[in-house]
Amino acid sequence: PSPRSSVIIIGAGVSGLSAAKVLAENGIGDLLILEASDRIGGRIRKEKFGDVSVELGAGWIAGVGGKESNPVWEIAAKLGLRTCFSDYSNARYNIYDRSGKIFPSGIAADSYKKAVGSAIQKLKGLESNCVEDATNRTDFTLTPKTPIELAIDFILHDLEMAEVEPISTYVDFGEREFLVADERGYEYLLYKMAEEFLFTSEGKILDNRLKLNKVVRELQHSRNGVTVRTEDGCVYEADYVILSASISVLQSDLISFRPPLPRWKTEAIEKCDVMVYTKIFLKFPYKFWPCGPGKEFFIYAHERRGYYTFWQHMENAYPGSNILVVTLTNDESKRVESQSDEETLKEAMVVLRDMFGSDIPDATDILVPRWWNNRFQRCSYSNYPMISNNQVINDIKAPVGRIFFTGEHTSERFNGYVHGGHLAGIDTSKAVLEEMRKDERQNDKQNQNF
Ligand code: FAD
Secondary structure, three states: OOOEEEEEEEOOOOOHHHHHHHHHHHHOOOEEEEEEOOOOOOOOOOEEEEEEEEOOOOOOOOOOOOOOOOOHHHHHHHHHOOEEEEEEEHHHEEEEEHHHOOOOOOHHHHHHHHHHHHHHHHHHHHHHHHHHHHHHHHHHOOOOOOOOHHHHHHHHOOOOOOOOOOOOHHHHOOOEEEEEEEOOOOHHHHHHHHOOOOEEOOOEEEEOOOOOOOOOOEEOOOOOEEEEEEEOOEEEEEEEEEEOOHHHHHHOOOOOOEEEOHHHHHHHHHHHOOEEEEEEEEEEEOOOOOOOOOOOEEEOOOOOOOOEEEEOOOOOOOOOOOOOEEEEHHHHHHHOOOOHHHHHHHHHHHHHHHHOOOOOOOOEEEEEOOOOOOOOOOOOEOOOOOOOOHHHHHHOOOOOOOEEOOOHHHOOOOOOOOHHHHHHHHHHHHHHHHHHHHHHHHHHHHHHHO
């Protein structure tokens, strides 16, 4: 059996690595990180596509330019990570119908106002604490029906550009968002973080306190410690465990707990909604879409909500790359994940020909991430219902005995974001350090009495 560690951290995404770094900085040398996949980074992941690195997971540093400084932005700035400012505000003026006409700005603005109005009304109903009442009281003249209304409703609700409710990230850190456009990838930030406490050489982590391809399947816990069992039959012992698997992994049966988690915990875990968010990358032999100021984002209005609605060209990020990105969410993401990439490419080409005419060239390559079907993720991020009370998130975060929970889904103010994961990892490791100090004090007392 492996020697006993003070703390085992499960998962080497941003939250797990941030937690490990704080522990290491506080003198916990005998930590162990068990990561299920063959890499660090989790939902931060670059991949080569054409000649450039594209971000399959997190792409933006959201929340910049406000009164407080976003810690992830600070780290990125220190490392000189290349980023580009994203201005979504013009997207609503680049809405195409199925015949390729752009909606006049007046119609777009009216539809936008209506969508915001309907969302606010729904929220007020929900705040009065009665979902049924909210549905009944919805003014149906405000319910999105036409393709443009559906498109705007999708943008408002599924892509988090909500102007309906204050979002803590924007309130605290500012409303600007920067796309990471660096060949080293967003994940470079994590490698640099790991480098500060793990042994690395020539860009590779060689420290045996990080174990890749270790899929944790069981946590057996007692008052004295935690026994961790992995899929390949290994057993690890620790005083404490920090578990950073996503909320969807916790909702799945990947990890079992002995004894089982208490009911308050499992009920809270079940209550959290999740979002699947899929960026599909398409490469073309040449550009046929408009570029220049205010044209980076464009919208396709179709009678099916969320059907290839939100588009972005990569010319600002990577000039000359001839790449377009279309974002799908939830049911559309799951549908596309289950079909072949050729089918998805065909669908996307029909949409693009609707918008830009029949003589545009076919895409020469496509990249479709599959977050939903990845058993180590099963979602893109947590999405607490707008009116959920803090009790749910507190219960999700609360430790069970010696098992501590971390990850973006445990961040009260910034769930869903990279900085949420980062700050959650720091918080959780501080809570574990506090427990360790308590243990020490108790041991000292016992020794004195002895
Ligand atoms: P993860 O990164 O999921 O880390 C958990 C780790 O645990 C993973 O490496 C996983 O492999 C491992 N693991 C799981 N189960 C086990 C097991 N049984 N045993 C061992 N290891 C296990 N955020 C932003 O701020 N800006 C964005 O623009 C943005 N866009 C996004 C777009 C997409 C498509 C996605 C998927 C996410 C996006 N996010 C964005 C969210 C952001 O990526 C996450 O909030 C953040 O990376 C989560 O970090 P984490 O450490 O909590 O979880």
